[in-house]
Amino acid sequence: MSGQNFSKKRQMILDTIKSTDIHPSAKWVYETLKEQVPDLSLGTVYRNINLFKEQGLIIPVANVDGEERIDGDTSAHAHFVCKECGCVYDVPATHAPISEETCTLDGFCTHNTVLTYYGICGACTTI
Amino acid sequence: MSGQNFSKKRQMILDTIKSTDIHPSAKWVYETLKEQVPDLSLGTVYRNINLFKEQGLIIPVANVDGEERIDGDTSAHAHFVCKECGCVYDVPATHAPISEETCTLDGFCTHNTVLTYYGICGACTTI
DNA sequence: ATTGTTGCAAAAATTTTGCATTATC
DNA sequence: GATAATGCAAAATTTTTGCAACAAT
Numbered sequence: 344m345s346g347q348n349f350s351k352k353r354q355m356i357l358d359t360i361k362s363t364d365i366h367p368s369a370k371w372v373y374e375t376l377k378e379q380v381p382d383l384s385l386g387t388v389y390r391n392i393n394l395f396k397e398q399g400l401i402i403p404v405a406n407v408d409g410e411e412r413i414d415g416d417t418s419a420h421a422h423f424v425c426k427e428c429g430c431v432y433d434v435p436a437t438h439a440p441i442s443e444e445t446c447t448l449d450g451f452c453t454h455n456t457v458l459t460y461y462g463i464c465g466a467c468t469t470i
Numbered sequence: 471m472s473g474q475n476f477s478k479k480r481q482m483i484l485d486t487i488k489s490t491d492i493h494p495s496a497k498w499v500y501e502t503l504k505e506q507v508p509d510l511s512l513g514t515v516y517r518n519i520n521l522f523k524e525q526g527l528i529i530p531v532a533n534v535d536g537e538e539r540i541d542g543d544t545s546a547h548a549h550f551v552c553k554e555c556g557c558v559y560d561v562p563a564t565h566a567p568i569s570e571e572t573c574t575l576d577g578f579c580t581h582n583t584v585l586t587y588y589g590i591c592g593a594c595t596t597i
Numbered sequence: 598a599t600t601g602t603t604g605c606a607a608a609a610a611t612t613t614t615g616c617a618t619t620a621t622c
Numbered sequence: 623g624a625t626a627a628t629g630c631a632a633a634a635t636t637t638t639t640g641c642a643a644c645a646a647t
Contacts, residue, residue: 350602350645369637384604389637391602406533409612409636423578432578450592451550451559457586465577477620477627496612511629516612518627536611536637602645609638620627 356391361415366431368410405459425464483518488542493558495537552591
């Protein structure tokens with residue numbers, strides 16, 4: 344596409360990431376989209392995810408069981424990772440003391456802050 | 471050792487982790503200790519790191535360039551990860567709004583909180 | 598034509614694991 | 623001797639990459 348060079352598949356990968364709140368892994372994006380787009384390659388998913396990260400369209404939020412999990416919501420908020428089921432939940436920014444200050448430390452320039460709570464989620468506690 | 475079943479190598483691996491503040495990767499621990507203990511295996515380092523994590527003797531603090539970085543200091547504090555050089559720095563708890571509350575979210579039980587700042591460190595800014 | 602994107606498969610890199618051997622008590 | 627820890631190498635995973643083919647303008 345003109346200027347934006349977004350291919351159909353690239354757009355669908357981004358849409359898939361943006362349309363869910365499960366904080367997916369690359370594999371999940373691939374498997375989910377594969378149903379609609381049979382001729383999709385995992386390499387393409389990885390390549391586009393890396394591109395989106397560079398462009399700031401998505402952010403990596405956690406590494407769960409060796410898999411990187413990403414978030415299409417780049418607004419300031421925190422996350423809760425369940426050690427039991429591996430689910431990643433959003434935690435409203437109001438609950439999370441995220442200070443968006445930049446360059447607070449001596450000579451250090453902070454670009455972004457990641458606040459993650461680890462524990463057992465409600466679903467896993469109930470069971 | 472009696473009761474504690476700590477082998478010499480296990481103890482040396484833990485000591486190596488506890489004696490540095492660089493927040494090492496498994497590979498770094500292996501390569502560093504290999505100089506003193508030539509017959510050390512990388513598998514042993516990984517096995518012991520996993521053990522220490524289960525026991526709460528060390529904590530994973532970040533995943534930098536695909537490598538998990540660990541910390542022998544389990545007290546409440548935050549970290550700064552330089553996107554440029556990959557160094558991981560300690561951030562005093564006084565600077566970090568770490569709330570040690572537990573089970574604050576509905577039915578969720580928080581075991582630990584990880585607060586990480588990402589940006590460019592002083593050394594990389596100067597250059 | 599030229600530029601960018603993808604599929605495919607191989608390759609890299611990190612982490613785990615099976616099993617025989619060695620250490621520890 | 624019984625139990626646990628290790629070395630070694632293979633295996634399992636996730637992620638990256640080379641290259642030929644394809645798409646778009």
